[in-house]
Amino acid sequence: MSKPTVGIFGLTGCAGDQLVILNCEDRLLDLISLVDIRDFLMASSENDAACPLDVALVEGAVLSNKDAEKLRTIRKRAKMLVALGTCAVWGGVAAMDRGADRRKLLEEVYGKAGLDYDSLPAQALHEIVKVDLNITGCPIEKEHFLAAIANLLNGDVPAYPAYPVCTECRMLENNCLLIERGEVCCGPITAAGCKARCPELRVPCVGCRGPVADANPSSFLAVFQEKGIDPGVIASRLRTFAPEGVVQ
Amino acid sequence: MRTIAVEHLARVEGHGGITVELEGDSVSNVRFDVFEGARLLEPLVRGKRYDEVAPVLSRICSICSVAHSLTSLKATENAFAVRISPQTELLRELLYRGENIESHALHLFLLALPDYLNYPSATALAADKPDIVLLGLRLKKLGNLIQETIGGRAIHPVNAVPGGFGKVPAVDQLLELRSALIEGMKYSDTVINLVSSLPAADFCRGDGVYAALLSPNLDSYYAGDEVMIACNGDRSIVRAADYRMLTNEASVPHSHAKHSTFRGKPFMVGSLARLTVKPRRSTGRLVGLRERLQLQSPAGNPMDNNKAQALELVRDMDRALETIEQLLRDGVKDERPVGVHPRAGTGTAITEAPRGLLIHSYTYDAEGRITSADVITPTAINAASMELDFQRAVTQCAERDDAVISKRLQMIARAYDPCISCSVHLVRRL
Numbered sequence: 001m002s003k004p005t006v007g008i009f010g011l012t013g014c015a016g017d018q019l020v021i022l023n024c025e026d027r028l029l030d031l032i033s034l035v036d037i038r039d040f041l042m043a044s045s046e047n048d049a050a051c052p053l054d055v056a057l058v059e060g061a062v063l064s065n066k067d068a069e070k071l072r073t074i075r076k077r078a079k080m081l082v083a084l085g086t087c088a089v090w091g092g093v094a095a096m097d098r099g100a101d102r103r104k105l106l107e108e109v110y111g112k113a114g115l116d117y118d119s120l121p122a123q124a125l126h127e128i129v130k131v132d133l134n135i136t137g138c139p140i141e142k143e144h145f146l147a148a149i150a151n152l153l154n155g156d157v158p159a160y161p162a163y164p165v166c167t168e169c170r171m172l173e174n175n176c177l178l179i180e181r182g183e184v185c186c187g188p189i190t191a192a193g194c195k196a197r198c199p200e201l202r203v204p205c206v207g208c209r210g211p212v213a214d215a216n217p218s219s220f221l222a223v224f225q226e227k228g229i230d231p232g233v234i235a236s237r238l239r240t241f242a243p244e245g246v247v248q
Numbered sequence: 249m250r251t252i253a254v255e256h257l258a259r260v261e262g263h264g265g266i267t268v269e270l271e272g273d274s275v276s277n278v279r280f281d282v283f284e285g286a287r288l289l290e291p292l293v294r295g296k297r298y299d300e301v302a303p304v305l306s307r308i309c310s311i312c313s314v315a316h317s318l319t320s321l322k323a324t325e326n327a328f329a330v331r332i333s334p335q336t337e338l339l340r341e342l343l344y345r346g347e348n349i350e351s352h353a354l355h356l357f358l359l360a361l362p363d364y365l366n367y368p369s370a371t372a373l374a375a376d377k378p379d380i381v382l383l384g385l386r387l388k389k390l391g392n393l394i395q396e397t398i399g400g401r402a403i404h405p406v407n408a409v410p411g412g413f414g415k416v417p418a419v420d421q422l423l424e425l426r427s428a429l430i431e432g433m434k435y436s437d438t439v440i441n442l443v444s445s446l447p448a449a450d451f452c453r454g455d456g457v458y459a460a461l462l463s464p465n466l467d468s469y470y471a472g473d474e475v476m477i478a479c480n481g482d483r484s485i486v487r488a489a490d491y492r493m494l495t496n497e498a499s500v501p502h503s504h505a506k507h508s509t510f511r512g513k514p515f516m517v518g519s520l521a522r523l524t525v526k527p528r529r530s531t532g533r534l535v536g537l538r539e540r541l542q543l544q545s546p547a548g549n550p551m552d553n554n555k556a557q558a559l560e561l562v563r564d565m566d567r568a569l570e571t572i573e574q575l576l577r578d579g580v581k582d583e584r585p586v587g588v589h590p591r592a593g594t595g596t597a598i599t600e601a602p603r604g605l606l607i608h609s610y611t612y613d614a615e616g617r618i619t620s621a622d623v624i625t626p627t628a629i630n631a632a633s634m635e636l637d638f639q640r641a642v643t644q645c646a647e648r649d650d651a652v653i654s655k656r657l658q659m660i661a662r663a664y665d666p667c668i669s670c671s672v673h674l675v676r677r678l
Contacts, residue, residue, distance in 0.1 A: 012285035014669050015261045016310030016403045022354065023402055025389040029378070032371050043358065044369030045258035045658070063285025093307045094287035105291045119286050139310065139403045198406045203414035206303045208404070233297055240296075240304060 004054035004153070007039035009074055011067040012122075013060030013092065016139035017085035018042050021057075024142055031146075034153060053078040055152060061087040061094055061122040068120070068128050075129040082148070083125045086138040090210040090242035093138075095122035098243050122243075133158065136191055138208035138241060144193060161192040164212040165205050169196035177204050182227040184237055189215035210242040249276070252642070252650050254658055256283075259359040259369070261311050262668025266657050268642050278638045280631050280661070284668055290621045298324050298590055298616040299410055305608070306404050308623065309670040311354070313404045314347035314395060315601035316608075316623075318470055323608040324410055327595025328616075330588050335581055336412040337471060338571055339398055343408065344469040344599070345568045346394025350402070351602035352519070352557040352564075353391060355665045356443070357384020360554050363659045364446040380442065383435060387561065390432040394568060397421050411585030419580055422572050429569045436537075436562040443558040444541050449551040449663075451656040452640035455480055456548055457513045457633075458521035459494065461600045467526070467567065469600040477510050478525045478546070484510075488596045491607050495624045508624070514632035517604025518665060519556035520547050534563055550637050553663045590616025601626050603665045625670040634664050 010018055022043065024031065035055075039047040056078035062068050075081055086092045098121040106114035125131050135144050135158075144160060151158040161168075165187040169176075177183040177199055186207035187199055198205045217238070224234050254266040263283040269276050293304050302320035306313045318340050325332060332340075357380065358370040365380075367373040374381040392402040397417055399405025407414045457479040463472035473488045486493050494515075495508045509515070523538075524547045541555040596609040604626030611620045641656050 010263070012287060014307050014310040014313070016307075016313070019261075019310045019403055022358065023388075023392055025385040025392070028385060029374060029381070032374070037371065040369075041256055041258050041263075042261065043259065044371065045362075046368030046372070047258070061285075063287060066283065067285055093289060093304050094285075094292070096304075097292050100292070102288075105288045106286060108291055109286070109288060114286070117286055122287070138307065197400060198414070201400050201407045201414035203400075203406055203409055206300070208303070236296055236300065240300065 003034065003036040005051065006035045006037050007053045007056045007074065007078065008037065008042070009039070009056060009058045009070070010042065011058065011060030011071060011088070012063040012094065013085070013087040015042060015059070017059035017088075020139045020142055020145060024146060027146060031149065035149065051077070055080045055082060057082045057084050058125060059084040059088050061091050061124060062120065062128055063094060063122050064118040064120055066118055071125060071128055080132045080152070081125070081129065082133045082135060083131045084135055084145070085140050086136055086208060086210050086241050087122070088125045089134045089136045091122045091124045092241055095124070095243040096240050098122065135160070136209050137193065141193055162213055163192050164188050164215065165190045165192050165194065165196050165199070165209070168192045168194070169199045172196055172200055174199050177202070178223065178227070182229065184224070184229055184233055186237055188220050188223075189217055189238075207237060207241050252653055252657070254654055254661075257658060257661055259362070260662060260666050260668060261309070262666070262670070264661075264666065264668045266638060266661060268638060268653075268657065270642065275639045275642050278635050278642075280634050280638070280666075282668055290623055293621050294618060296618055298328070298588065298612060298618065301610070301618055301621070302408070302410075303404070303406075305621070305623065308625070309667050310403045311351050311667055312347070312601045312603070312606070312625075312670055314343055314399060315469075315599060315606050317399075317405050317408055318344060319597045319599045319601075319606050319608045321408060321410055322470070322597035322599065323595045323610045324612075325588070325595070326597055327593045327610055327612050328588055328590055330411055330586060332412060332586060333583055335416070335575070335578075335583060338575060339413060339416070340408065341468055341470045342568055342571045342575075343395060343398040343405065345564045345571070346391050346398060348391070348469060348602045349561060349564050349568070350388050350391025350395060352561040353384050353388035355602075356554060356557050356561065357381065357388070360659075360662050360665075361446070363655070363662065364449065383438060383442070387432060387435065387439070390428055390565070393428055394425060397425055409585055410588045412583060413585065416580060416582050419576065422576055422580065426569065426572050426576070429565055429572070433565045433569070436565065439558055439562055440537050440540055443555055449554075449659060450549055451551065451660060452637045452644055453548050454636070454640050456524070456546065456550070457510060457515035458524045458547065459510065459515045459517050459605060459629075460522040460525040461598055461605060462526070463600075467522075467563070473598065475598060475605060476525050477515060479510070479513065479515075481546070483525075488598045488607075491596060491598060491609065491624065494605075495607070495629065508629045508632055514636050515629070516550060516553075516633040516664075517626045517629050518553055518602075519560050520550065520553040521604060522600060523547075523556045523559065534559065537562060550633070550660060551663045553665065557665070590614065603627065603630070603667055605629060625667070627664075627666045627668060627670045630664050630666065634661060634666070
């Protein structure tokens with residue numbers, strides 16, 4: 001059987017999800033023996049930029065018409081398109097204030113020339129094209145990526161936790177940063193899968209994996225208000241990694 | 249007019265390209281183009297509370313996320329006059345060294361080395377010479393282990409917070425790091441032998457100007473508040489608060505990017521600059537290793553940045569081990585972060601990211617909300633120097649074959665180890 005063809009792409013972002021792939025140091029050579037990576041600009045200077053792909057892994061958000069065009073081209077080439085990471089799944093940090101006057105910000109950072117830039121408010125991939133699988137995280141967890149590849153090779157659909165970070169944190173029997181210390185912890189409304197990495201280190205969750213499907217923001221807000229936390233701070237936290245309005 | 253263009257620069261972090269235009273034999277225009285969308289994180293972070301700033305701004309770049317995170321914390325702590333504990337300082341330096349080991353191993357073995365051996369990628373190289381790639385992966389993993397242990401995650405560290413660390417690593421975790429480092433250090437000679445045996449790469453010669461952090465113990469990445477600039481034997485010092493003297497972003501005739509210059513001259517930052525500005529960084533057995541690598545001082549060949557990274561890679565394993573020994577000797581204290589009391593003011597921090605000087609400068613209001621953020625990255629600083637070296641390479645190349653010139657330009661770009669996601673301020677190609 002011929003190996004499945006794979007392309008790994010980055011739109012606008014920090015390249016962290018591609019770096020997670022390169023960080024699978026112990027499995028990288030296994031990976032390239034199981035799949036045929038045809039297009040991976042970050043790792044190779046010889047790429048087939050036109051071949052059909054069984055799987056396209058795309059990280060980053062759409063921040064320009066050029067990004068959108070690139071994404072549409074990838075979609076046409078790929079049987080399956082996987083959004084890798086919070087930017088691709090939710091828009092990520094660049095999408096935190098999509099209502100801002102972009103022209104004003106461009107001019108502020110780049111001067112008058114900025115006004116002519118090809119620049120769009122950050123969008124998640126699913127706002128532009130059909131996405132077949134979302135692997136969230138900022139960055140994605142190495143194990144989730146490897147499990148996804150293993151599942152796809154076996155014809156299975158990967159599944160990820162549908163519960164919040166809070167659940168993982170309780171299973172680890174940590175003291176609650178929100179209830180016991182009144183800290184702004186986004187654990188109750190953030191998708192699990194990180195093994196409660198931050199609260200495990202006594203650091204409040206910043207919500208970098210994006211919202212959990214069955215989040216209950218109103219009860220979460222009530223708890224914060226009870227703790228006397230400034231509603232402005234809460235609102236700011238909630239939209240740092242996933243803007244309002246990106247509904248899957 | 250003739251144009252030599254590299255549309256999509258491969259094996260670098262982010263999206264960029266190179267364009268060189270010639271009129272006859274003289275270069276009329278040279279550009280390092282940035283194709284990244286503008287994320288505008290500096291204005292977007294405005295209004296955030298001080299403890300939200302580092303988690304957002306670390307996202308500027310994954311390979312340098314420790315650098316961004318720690319520089320951000322240092323700037324915030326400077327603004328509030330927070331004094332971190334000596335143990336925090338040691339742990340941050342160790343975390344930074346972990347990032348440098350990972351980043352250099354990735355860059356040297358997976359991104360830069362394939363060019364020297366005529367392979368398109370490390371995966372292609374692995375098919376013929378698996379030992380080289382496995383060595384790179386082994387050292388890369390060691391760097392990641394340090395980042396995971398101290399920072400809580402290899403990319404976008406979570407454990408470093410204003411005032412210190414969420415949770416200080418336990419003794420058994422440090423012992424595990426110590427064993428891993430002792431194991432990694434066994435490969436030091438192999439790294440130096442490999443890099444010193446690579447075919448010579450000498451494509452552009454010229455007077456180099458170099459800048460690096462002036463740190464108290466000469467080779468810190470994190471500690472230090474002044475920059476030293478070396479230009480033909482002259483040395484000047486710029487304080488962190490005066491960083492705009494280095495980043496005055498001037499226009500130049502041969503490019504449309506705004507350039508960081510010092511007294512009108514582009515300058516290089518990164519490993520080679522660190523070793524050139526402060527030659528005393530090489531002591532003990534490093535002097536011998538440096539000689540084996542034939543690393544000249546003063547440097548004049550940007551390709552030597554790859555050799556300088558090899559030397560730092562070996563040196564950083566030694567230093568990381570020393571730091572761990574010191575922590576174990578002093579006894580690791582389970583400290584909580586020191587108190588952070590916001591006040592209105594400005595804080596500027598300069599550190600050495602793997603690819604060179606990184607500057608974060610913030611202003612806060614009395615409630616601890618950030619009102620302005622300015623981030624100057626090594627790739628943005630290096631752009632001017634890189635374009636000057638592209639120009640030199642084309643002018644100095646005896647062959648007129650565009651494919652030869654193109655490969656040289658790409659190798660020079662990669663030697664600078666650009667991180668294009670990082671290049672916050674670089675003017676985008678329209």
